[in-house]
Amino acid sequence: xxxxxxxxxxxxxxxxxxxxxxxxxxxxxxxxxxxxxxxxxxxxxxxxxxxxxxxxxxxxxxxxxxxxxxxxxxxxxxxxxxxxxxxxxxxxxxxxxxxxxxxxxxxxxxxxxxxxxxxxxxxxxxxxxxxxxxxxxxxxxxxxxxxxxxxxxxxxxxxxxxxxxxxxxxxxxxxxxxxxxxxxxxxxxxxxxxxxxxxxxxxxxxxxxxxxxxxxxxxxxxxxxxxxxxxxxxxxx
DNA sequence: AACCTATGCAACCGCTCAGGC
DNA sequence: CGCCTGAGCGGTTGCATAGGT
Numbered sequence: 001x002x003x004x005x006x007x008x009x010x011x012x013x014x015x016x017x018x019x020x021x022x023x024x025x026x027x028x029x030x031x032x033x034x035x036x037x038x039x040x041x042x043x044x045x046x047x048x049x050x051x052x053x054x055x056x057x058x059x060x061x062x063x064x065x066x067x068x069x070x071x072x073x074x075x076x077x078x079x080x081x082x083x084x085x086x087x088x089x090x091x092x093x094x095x096x097x098x099x100x101x102x103x104x105x106x107x108x109x110x111x112x113x114x115x116x117x118x119x120x121x122x123x124x125x126x127x128x129x130x131x132x133x134x135x136x137x138x139x140x141x142x143x144x145x146x147x148x149x150x151x152x153x154x155x156x157x158x159x160x161x162x163x164x165x166x167x168x169x170x171x172x173x174x175x176x177x178x179x180x181x182x183x184x185x186x187x188x189x190x191x192x193x194x195x196x197x198x199x200x201x202x203x204x205x206x207x208x209x210x211x212x213x214x215x216x217x218x219x220x221x222x223x224x225x226x227x228x229x230x231x232x233x234x235x236x237x
Numbered sequence: 238a239a240c241c242t243a244t245g246c247a248a249c250c251g252c253t254c255a256g257g258c
Numbered sequence: 259c260g261c262c263t264g265a266g267c268g269g270t271t272g273c274a275t276a277g278g279t
Contacts, residue, residue: 024247024273046264062265063248098267109267114246117269121244 021055025064029054033061034069067108074106078115086112091131 021029036052042065045058054061067073078086082104089100097109097116104112123130 022249044264058264059250059266060248066266067247095268110247113268118245 019055020049020057020060022060025056025068029056030064030069033064037065037069063110067110072106073108078107082107083115083119086115087131090116 025033032052032054033048033056036048040051042062045062048054048058048061049056056064085104086100089103093099095113095116097113100112101107101109120130
């Protein structure tokens with residue numbers, strides 16, 4: 001386990017030309033950003049740096065908020081239902097991750113993209129098809145008898161015939177639901193159920209109550225690679 | 238115990254789009 | 259209409275970790 005300090009990271013990642021940091025976010029940076037967005041709302045990302053002193057570009061702030069700090073994020077492994085939905089949506093619209101994310105509340109485009117690419121690789125490796133029975137790519141649905149070189153949506157190629165051929169045997173038995181603890185239960189128990197693997201424990205164990213006026217991240221921890229650790233409440237008070 | 242490889246995920250990069258001027 | 263800027267999107271990379279040898 002490398003034991004880099006945040007200061008080391010800071011030095012390493014600071015760009016000589018613009019003095020902006022790159023690389024993993026620290027808990028302190030998260031706290032600053034979360035506090036700022038809570039007060040001012042998302043948007044105007046390029047002025048976040050000026051107003052908070054964060055050494056991060058607007059783009060980086062937006063991404064961090066969108067993918068990790070947003071209070072409505074739902075963390076943990078994709079449920080069977082979500083997996084199914086992703087596959088259906090992909091068949092329908094191709095690699096439109098952001099659009100897919102709109103239809104999967106609490107999931108980010110990045111998460112969906114990572115999920116899909118991981119799944120794609122996995123299924124490719126073991127020789128399974130892209131879509132399960134009953135789900136067809138849009139163009140295939142229009143041409144049920146054709147063997148397509150590519151699967152398209154509009155003018156875009158959303159998959160290749162090899163992907164389709166390899167991954168079309170997706171079956172329910174291979175798509176068992178992952179033992180994901182609902183967020184509400186996790187919040188109550190504050191520890192994962194026995195059937196949950198450590199890597200499946202939602203990183204953000206405590207989410208703000210619905211309707212809570214301000215976002216107060218209580219505990220954020222346990223990324224598999226330990227990039228993000230703890231966001232103490234005190235930072236928000 | 239040490240090394241190697243595979244995996245998953247966070248973050249960056251480059252491009253496109255939309256809105257304002 | 260063209261330019262500029264901010265925001266968003268999709269592809270890709272890099273790193274930490276787990277598992278295998």
